[in-house]
Amino acid sequence: METPRDPIASRYEHAAHGLRRRDLDPDPIKQFSNWFTAAIEAEIRDVNATSLATAGHDGKPTVRIVLLKGFDSDGFVFFTNYESEKGVQLEANPYAALAFYWIELDRQIRISGKAEKTSREESERYFRSRPVGSQLGAWASRQSEVLDGRRVLDARMAEMTERYGDKPIPLPPHWGGYRVKPDVMEFWQGRPNRLHDRFRYRLQSDGSWLIERLAP
Numbered sequence: 001m002e003t004p005r006d007p008i009a010s011r012y013e014h015a016a017h018g019l020r021r022r023d024l025d026p027d028p029i030k031q032f033s034n035w036f037t038a039a040i041e042a043e044i045r046d047v048n049a050t051s052l053a054t055a056g057h058d059g060k061p062t063v064r065i066v067l068l069k070g071f072d073s074d075g076f077v078f079f080t081n082y083e084s085e086k087g088v089q090l091e092a093n094p095y096a097a098l099a100f101y102w103i104e105l106d107r108q109i110r111i112s113g114k115a116e117k118t119s120r121e122e123s124e125r126y127f128r129s130r131p132v133g134s135q136l137g138a139w140a141s142r143q144s145e146v147l148d149g150r151r152v153l154d155a156r157m158a159e160m161t162e163r164y165g166d167k168p169i170p171l172p173p174h175w176g177g178y179r180v181k182p183d184v185m186e187f188w189q190g191r192p193n194r195l196h197d198r199f200r201y202r203l204q205s206d207g208s209w210l211i212e213r214l215a216p
Contacts, residue, residue, distance in 0.1 A: 019189035019197035021213065028185040028201040028209055029073055032109060035187070036071075039102045052078065053097040054115075056089040068098075069126060075181040076111060077118060079126055083174045084143035090115050096180050106190030111182045118177035127171045135169040136160045186214070 025031040039047045048068040055061045062085060070077040076098060081087060090096060097112040127135060140156040147153060183203040190196050196216040201209045 017189075018191055019187065019199065021199065021211065024187070024199055024211060026209065026211075028182065028187075029071065031187060031201075032071065032111075032185070035102075035105075035107060035109065039105060039107075042102070042104055044102050044104055047102070049100075050076075050078075051099040051101075052086065053099075054086050054089040054093070055095075056092040062086070062089065068100075069177070075113065075116075075179040077122075077177050077179045079118075079123065079175070079177045081138070081141070081143035081172075081175050082117075088144075090178065096178075098180060108186075108188040108190075110184075110186040110188070111180060112184045113180050113182040115178045115180045118179055120171070120176065123176035124171050126177060127175070132169065136164065138172050138175045139169070191216070 025034065036047070046067075049065050050068050051063050052066045053061050053063040064086065066078040066080065066086075068076055069079055082091075094114050094116070095112070096115040097110065099111075100107075100109040102108075127138070130138075136157060139160045141153065185201045187199050187201075188196055189198075194216060198214040198216055200212050200214055202212070204210055
């Protein structure tokens with residue numbers, strides 16, 4: 001049996017160039033766009049994968065990976081089942097956090113703010129862009145529900161496939177998007193000796209952003 005690798009011995013030395021205050025865009029959304037474009041150009045796999053943290057009434061956080069499906073000056077959008085664990089938690093406590101990590105670029109971005117449901121029209125547009133199998137899956141899967149075996153899920157998928165056939169598949173009433181409207185964003189650039197560069201943007205009452213350098 002192979003000996004498990006010691007996590008303490010697992011080290012990666014960051015060697016990227018630093019991040020300077022004058023290199024940052026005054027607008028964190030534009031700064032995100034710059035880094036996101038660089039990550040796409042670096043051909044990073046699943047570049048839009050992000051960790052989403054939520055917590056319900058009990059205050060216990062949970063985290064999972066979701067896919068970013070859009071961003072603009074209003075925030076960052078992902079889609080899900082509203083009846084899932086994250087949907088239930090966001091209904092109880094609408095504040096969420098996102099974290100992107102692109103190790104190939106030694107970069108991390110943290111985002112936190114209030115999550116609001118997208119309009120049904122926006123959810124409909126995205127739903128229509130999905131592959132047919134994914135549209136059917138949104139009906140077949142009661143996300144986060146306990147299943148008595150894979151056969152249950154496969155049977156539901158077969159039922160939905162038969163029900164809709166070649167007909168247009170409607171948007172499920174329990175499915176749609178959330179937009180995380182940031183009030184704090186942080187950009188992290190890896191540096192040698194763990195002396196990383198960190199800059200935090202904080203939204204001010206007048207709509208401007210305060211930029212602060214943080215100790216690593």
